[in-house]
Amino acid sequence: MSTAIKTGLITGIIALAEGIAVGRSFAMFKNYHIDGNKEMIAIGTMNIFGSLTSCYLTTGPFSRSAVNYNAGCKTAASNIVMSIAVMLTLLFLTPLFHYTPLVVLSAIIVSAMLGLIDYQAAIHLWKIDKFDFLVCFSAYIGVVFGSVEIGLVLAVAISVLRVLLFIARPRTFVLGNIPNSSAYRNVEHYPNAHHVPGILILEIDAPIYFANASYLRERITRWINEEEEKIKGAGSTSLQYVIVDMTAVANIDTSGISMLEEFKKTVDRKGLQLVLVNPGSEVTKKLNKSKFLDEIGHKWVYVTVEEAVGVCSSFMLHTQKANPMKDESEG
Template sequence: LIEYEKAYHLFKVDKFDFCICMVAFFGVAFISMDIGLMMSVGLALVRALLYVARPATSKLGNIPNSTLYRDVEQYPGAAGIPGILILQLGSPIYFANCTYIRERILRWVRDEQAITESKGNDVEHILLDLGGVTSIDITGVETLLEVKRSMEAKGIKVVLVNPRVEVMEKLIATKFIEKIGKESVLLSIEDAIEACRFSLRSIKQPNGSSED
């Protein structure tokens, strides 16, 4: 028998879990216990696959008066960095989700360009925070390379930030690092921002001049 209070609580907390609960209940009640359980397990697997195929990606901003960078949707006070778009990837990158990740990155760039162009600040660097990427396969590596090439065609430099050891080993083994250059992989967002700013100053500084 279903416990109505717990079912109502589940409905308020997570409607998808509530649907799984109802599928199990009606399947067991009107078909059979085995079929009901199989239906609920199948629905739970569908949910897991959706999470894997459409991983979380977020735009990061700087928390004022700190070196912390957080999701701008969760922290509306987080400020963007002029000319620099910081994106965080939060899952493994492999064949099942690489297309979604690529399209999501490109969409973030288009949206950011639409915003910054009206303010006179073009996007010149993209920082990809890979701290949440626990693994990557060959298709994922190719996806990152495609993103880099696509951005370079727009005059935008891509920098990878904080890749894990497992990810870094795969990037080295596939010669990805050799293709993009070691200077395009940095340990922290703060280091990457400083490197981007230095690069911009070097480009804008007239030849032969020096800063005081």
């Protein structure tokens, strides 16, 4: 029983994946839309009724679909004609095909498949995104030298690996102010964006999970150290505030919250003030429940970077004005 369930699950998943993948491939050629949900319902219903009559597992095989496509078939009625032809062949023409070499049948399939290879699309992928080309090429190699199932597994595995890499190594940016505007953008993309004296503005462009929490802490700490060294070398206003733009942080887990707590301690040891900008509703709920917002103070959470910079600049200006008065009173 367990073997039957295991086999059924594996073959069902492969059949669905193959059928939907083949459907989308041909949809690109004919420029029409494929609904994955409807495809799954159709394949599932077809196999339920087929199982009542001892049919083989039914899906949308790539080779037969390619032959059908190259034969000029336009509608689903072609399947009815094909099924009748197969039935008549099995009943009356089987002896005639008994001695037909398999290489002849293979040649029919190969000739149909060659027309489906889009070299220009592969070149386009190579020019735009090398990783996408790797996924495409891996699927191609898997199908050619293995089977459709192997090709699908390779493509899905590499795609999942890519997602994990993006999650584990999220992008972080240093933001600067665009001259004559209130916009703050990545200083690497906008060379004319200038740093705000005494303030380091960082942006996290991904959810914060256990997989990337350590990396983010190390990366942000490195940004702070580099900024402090740069300020010492230039002899400008010392770093006093670290603003973290969390607009793109859609979610955070307990490891991410622990990372923020450790980062807060690091910032405190350096005598800096941590400021958060626009954490999402889900992130804010979790930060509230963990009491992290109470630790940094709700007054240090702002909606926009512009607002946060304005408040921090006002505090620095007030401090600079207060210190000379204090020195004079002491003198």
